[in-house]
Amino acid sequence: MENIAIIGIGMIPIKANYKTHNFADMAWETVNAALADAGISIKDVDNVITTSNDFWDGRTISCMAVGDASGVREKNCSCVEGDGTFGAFYGMARILSGSYGTTLVTGHTKGSESISSLITNAAFDPIYERALGPDMISGCAMQARAYMEKHGLTSRQTALVSVKNHGNAKHNPYAQLPMDISVDDVLASEMIADPLRKLDCSPVSDGCCAIILANEEKAKKLCKKPVWVKGAAFTSDAYFLGDRDLADPRSLVAAAKKAYAMAGITDPTKQIDIAEVYDAFSYQELMWLEGLGICEPGQAASLLEKGDFAVNGKLPVNASGGLLSGHPVIAAGLYRIAECVRQLRGEAGAVQKDGAKTAVAQGLNGVAGQSHCVWVLGADK
Amino acid sequence: MEQDLSKVTPLVYESRIGVPYNWWAGKTASRFFETIAHDKKLAATKCDKCGKVFVPPRKTCPECFVDTNSWVSLSGEGTVVTFTVVTRKLAALGKRNPPVIFALIRPDGADTAMLHILDNIAPEKVHTGLAVKPVFSENPKGHITDISHFEPV
Amino acid sequence: MAKKRVAVVGTGQTMHKSHRPDVNGQELIHEAVKTALADAELTINDIDAIVIGNMDHFEGINYVDCWSVDGSGGWMKPIIKLTTGGTTGSTLAIGGYHMVASGLFEKVLIIGWEKNSESDTTGAITTAFDPIWDRLVFAGAIAGLAAEGMAYMTEFGITDKDAARVSVRDRKHACNNPYAQLRQEVTLEEVLASPMLSDPIHLLDVCPRTDGACAVIMASEDVAQKICPTPAWVWGTANRHTYTYVGDLNLGEIDSMKYAAAELWKKTGITEPRKQIDVIELYQPYSFAGIIWIEAMGIIPRGKGAEYIWSGATDMGGELPINPSGGVIACNPIGATGLIRCAEACTQIMGKGGARQVPDVNLAVSTGFGGCFWTDILLYGKQKPDF
Numbered sequence: 001m002e003n004i005a006i007i008g009i010g011m012i013p014i015k016a017n018y019k020t021h022n023f024a025d026m027a028w029e030t031v032n033a034a035l036a037d038a039g040i041s042i043k044d045v046d047n048v049i050t051t052s053n054d055f056w057d058g059r060t061i062s063c064m065a066v067g068d069a070s071g072v073r074e075k076n077c078s079c080v081e082g083d084g085t086f087g088a089f090y091g092m093a094r095i096l097s098g099s100y101g102t103t104l105v106t107g108h109t110k111g112s113e114s115i116s117s118l119i120t121n122a123a124f125d126p127i128y129e130r131a132l133g134p135d136m137i138s139g140c141a142m143q144a145r146a147y148m149e150k151h152g153l154t155s156r157q158t159a160l161v162s163v164k165n166h167g168n169a170k171h172n173p174y175a176q177l178p179m180d181i182s183v184d185d186v187l188a189s190e191m192i193a194d195p196l197r198k199l200d201c202s203p204v205s206d207g208c209c210a211i212i213l214a215n216e217e218k219a220k221k222l223c224k225k226p227v228w229v230k231g232a233a234f235t236s237d238a239y240f241l242g243d244r245d246l247a248d249p250r251s252l253v254a255a256a257k258k259a260y261a262m263a264g265i266t267d268p269t270k271q272i273d274i275a276e277v278y279d280a281f282s283y284q285e286l287m288w289l290e291g292l293g294i295c296e297p298g299q300a301a302s303l304l305e306k307g308d309f310a311v312n313g314k315l316p317v318n319a320s321g322g323l324l325s326g327h328p329v330i331a332a333g334l335y336r337i338a339e340c341v342r343q344l345r346g347e348a349g350a351v352q353k354d355g356a357k358t359a360v361a362q363g364l365n366g367v368a369g370q371s372h373c374v375w376v377l378g379a380d381k
Numbered sequence: 382m383e384q385d386l387s388k389v390t391p392l393v394y395e396s397r398i399g400v401p402y403n404w405w406a407g408k409t410a411s412r413f414f415e416t417i418a419h420d421k422k423l424a425a426t427k428c429d430k431c432g433k434v435f436v437p438p439r440k441t442c443p444e445c446f447v448d449t450n451s452w453v454s455l456s457g458e459g460t461v462v463t464f465t466v467v468t469r470k471l472a473a474l475g476k477r478n479p480p481v482i483f484a485l486i487r488p489d490g491a492d493t494a495m496l497h498i499l500d501n502i503a504p505e506k507v508h509t510g511l512a513v514k515p516v517f518s519e520n521p522k523g524h525i526t527d528i529s530h531f532e533p534v
Numbered sequence: 535m536a537k538k539r540v541a542v543v544g545t546g547q548t549m550h551k552s553h554r555p556d557v558n559g560q561e562l563i564h565e566a567v568k569t570a571l572a573d574a575e576l577t578i579n580d581i582d583a584i585v586i587g588n589m590d591h592f593e594g595i596n597y598v599d600c601w602s603v604d605g606s607g608g609w610m611k612p613i614i615k616l617t618t619g620g621t622t623g624s625t626l627a628i629g630g631y632h633m634v635a636s637g638l639f640e641k642v643l644i645i646g647w648e649k650n651s652e653s654d655t656t657g658a659i660t661t662a663f664d665p666i667w668d669r670l671v672f673a674g675a676i677a678g679l680a681a682e683g684m685a686y687m688t689e690f691g692i693t694d695k696d697a698a699r700v701s702v703r704d705r706k707h708a709c710n711n712p713y714a715q716l717r718q719e720v721t722l723e724e725v726l727a728s729p730m731l732s733d734p735i736h737l738l739d740v741c742p743r744t745d746g747a748c749a750v751i752m753a754s755e756d757v758a759q760k761i762c763p764t765p766a767w768v769w770g771t772a773n774r775h776t777y778t779y780v781g782d783l784n785l786g787e788i789d790s791m792k793y794a795a796a797e798l799w800k801k802t803g804i805t806e807p808r809k810q811i812d813v814i815e816l817y818q819p820y821s822f823a824g825i826i827w828i829e830a831m832g833i834i835p836r837g838k839g840a841e842y843i844w845s846g847a848t849d850m851g852g853e854l855p856i857n858p859s860g861g862v863i864a865c866n867p868i869g870a871t872g873l874i875r876c877a878e879a880c881t882q883i884m885g886k887g888g889a890r891q892v893p894d895v896n897l898a899v900s901t902g903f904g905g906c907f908w909t910d911i912l913l914y915g916k917q918k919p920d921f
């Protein structure tokens with residue numbers, strides 16, 4: 001693959017409620033932050049991909065709300081519906097096609113404006129499932145049980161993810177829920193859909209994130225600290241939860257395999273320095289780490305207990321605090337990419353992993369991680 | 382006019398989008414609901430290529446990507462593959478009150494599991510592998526709730 | 535220059551109808567996919583990635599990329615959803631092009647679909663507009679179109695009879711297209727006598743609501759000619775989604791088409807579009823657009839559109855047939871519509887048009903329209919582009 005770089009990132013702090021901002025206001029602030037970070041103007045961007053979702057936005061053609069604010073007026077543009085990592089993938093493909101040199105990719109969500117349970121209920125099949133009343137939490141709770149029973153994991157073990165990530169968030173100015181909590185606090189929090197308790201679940205959030213991708217020529221010209229895309233791939237599993245082995249994230253395994261092949265990674269357990277994974281629920285961080293090949297199936301919990309995934313551990317995972325500390329759904333994967341960029345540039349402050357050279361970021365779509373997008377990023381070309 | 386926005390109180394515009402839907406079930410799903418109404422059985426499709434039996438019935442096998450031309454009739458008795466007990470009144474539950482037990486149930490003779498609700502069992506008694514059977518509604522309407530719920534055999 | 539040149543090697547459509555109660559959405563999608571695979575003589579295993587789209591609120595299904603995999607063939611494959619409103623279908627074609635041109639995927643399946651019978655189309659479209667400023671005063675798509683038609687009429691003195699001529703043309707062409715939903719000729723008098731929906735638009739000036747799906751397979755130059763002896767090469771794509779608010783529109787002179795078309799002609803070396811292009815599949819949701827938008831496209835000078843239509847130049851057998859398929863007025867499954875234009879334009883290049891075939895097509899254009907007067911446009915050629 002030809003070299004593609006991330007030359008700028010922009011994030012706004014993730015909050016429970018941006019009453020002061022509509023979608024366009026959030027996008028405007030984020031896009032300008034990304035342009036400033038890259039040290040360029042909107043004129044240097046030659047095409048734009050916005051990422052949004054009509055259900056979350058309560059609006060058909062949700063991309064229309066952020067067009068002006070994302071600078072599309074005189075540019076070619078498109079909209080990916082789904083996680084921002086998928087939007088970034090299309091943005092990258094547009095550069096690789098030779099059609100464009102720089103793509104601005106944005107993703108926004110205001111979870112505060114809708115009722116998440118009803119929005120995710122609409123992801124269930126209207127004929128066979130929806131009227132029964134499932135949503136993202138109850139769907140993922142069934143996955144949590146399948147995964148935990150398969151590997152004999154306890155709620156104490158999964159709770160540790162929440163403790164770690166809320167603790168990491170204390171060092172992240174963009175995080176919504178920095179917290180000092182213990183495993184007992186997690187276990188004492190309200191049971192929502194067993195085995196998932198309140199502190200096992202990510203919060204409802206508002207947020208917006210933007211990244212700017214560029215080809216090698218533009219990156220060298222425009223940017224002092226490019227971060228390089230080493231590989232990216234996505235894959236979907238079957239739709240019906242009952243068609244899948246919910247404890248086996250095979251579509252993530254497939255996507256990771258492809259992304260690693262592009263990146264020349266043969267041993268992810270050794271060659272990856274930092275990971276930002278889609279921890280919408282505490283168990284998911286463990287399950288996705290295994291799917292990403294960062295450890296063997298069933299081993300993530302014990303490695304977490306050993307401290308391997310802590311900020312000062314062997315392979316810090318969600319050093320940013322992850323989604324448990326703020327989960328603006330559609331933007332979530334872009335935040336993961338942006339957090340990896342901060343690490344690879346050495347700008348992650350108190351949670352910086354010394355000498356981080358290779359990072360993995362993950363995004364997903366659908367209930368219980370049906371479709372995954374994996375990015376491998378590098379500090380060096 | 383005042384140039385500074387710092388004293389402006391942001392308004393929240395309360396609204397909802399309401400779009401009515403008529404979801405065409407299609408002939409395959411219609412057969413499923415007809416079979417519940419007439420025979421109190423679960424109609425499943427079978428892929429002639431890989432032999433998998435699908436519940437809910439699928440017109441095409443997602444793996445082989447061919448039409449599933451065969452039908453199989455199942456009693457609906459099966460086992461719980463995984464489940465959750467919802468204890469918070471999540472909005473999607475609608476008129477149901479917690480605790481609500483969602484389960485993926487693999488009917489005997491099927492290769493896939495279907496989502497439904499367990500009832501007539503204490504939540505703490507539910508476990509994976511539990512043998513359950515469907516309880517059909519007295520007044521079938523061509524709706525997934527024509528299976529009222531599943532309960533222990 | 536594209537990293538890999540890209541060609542359309544197969545297309546598939548459902549028989550478009552007002553209602554398809556016999557299938558659900560996934561099953562409808564599957565019909566189009568199966569037809570496209572058969573057209574290209576490929577199997578789903580040959581497909582490296584899938585690009586799919588529709589408009590969420592027409593069916594009320596969230597994460598359609600995930601939900602559709604039984605029908606799309608996306609099981610354990612990369613599948614991505616693009617959605618831009620009415621332009622969705624053309625956005626998908628442009629998306630599929632870039633996915634293949636990038637070299638990341640060799641063969642990509644592109645799917646646009648809609649079951650408009652499943653919801654209140656106007657109610658859903660109205661939610662596209664800003665909830666604070668536009669939504670409460672804007673009744674679906676037709677009000678904006680009527681405003682455009684009126685603005686143009688006022689400036690150039692044309693009448694609803696001029697527009698009706700476009701509708702007569704497209705409805706006649708549709709009789710040649712087995713996939714079209716409405717296949718009935720109408721007279722000028724019938725169009726003008728049909729109920730006024732929103733002055734100056736009559737019922738027979740506008741598109742219907744449709745259930746339908748379309749699938750297109752694009753392949754890289756490494757394999758395209760092995761799959762299809764006469765593929766339709768994608769020469770270029772351009773789009774403009776210029777405006778966000780209805781009040782910003784330059785009504786009567788569609789800016790997005792003007793800028794997108796100018797960019798496309800420049801990129802592909804087209805200097806005289808009217809002479810060089812052999813056929814256009816125009817996403818034309820109402821008849822007035824058949825006059826106004828071909829001016830913006832640079833086919834004829836501004837204000838001369840009606841005269842050009844009356845000359846018969848855009849009829850079958852004319853110098854530049856427009857919408858041999860019958861176009862959007864004959865059939866409009868919204869998320870598929872822009873992709874149907876792509877499939878139809880490519881069918882013309884492949885010479886597979888049957889009764890609707892235009893002779894000797896070397897260059898064909900398809901467009902998409904939607905959002906706040908947005909335009910997508912693609913150019914296809916029988917020759918592989920040398921740029």
Ligand SMILES: [Zn+2]
Pocket residue numbers: 428429430431432433442443444445446
């Ligand atoms: Zn099969």
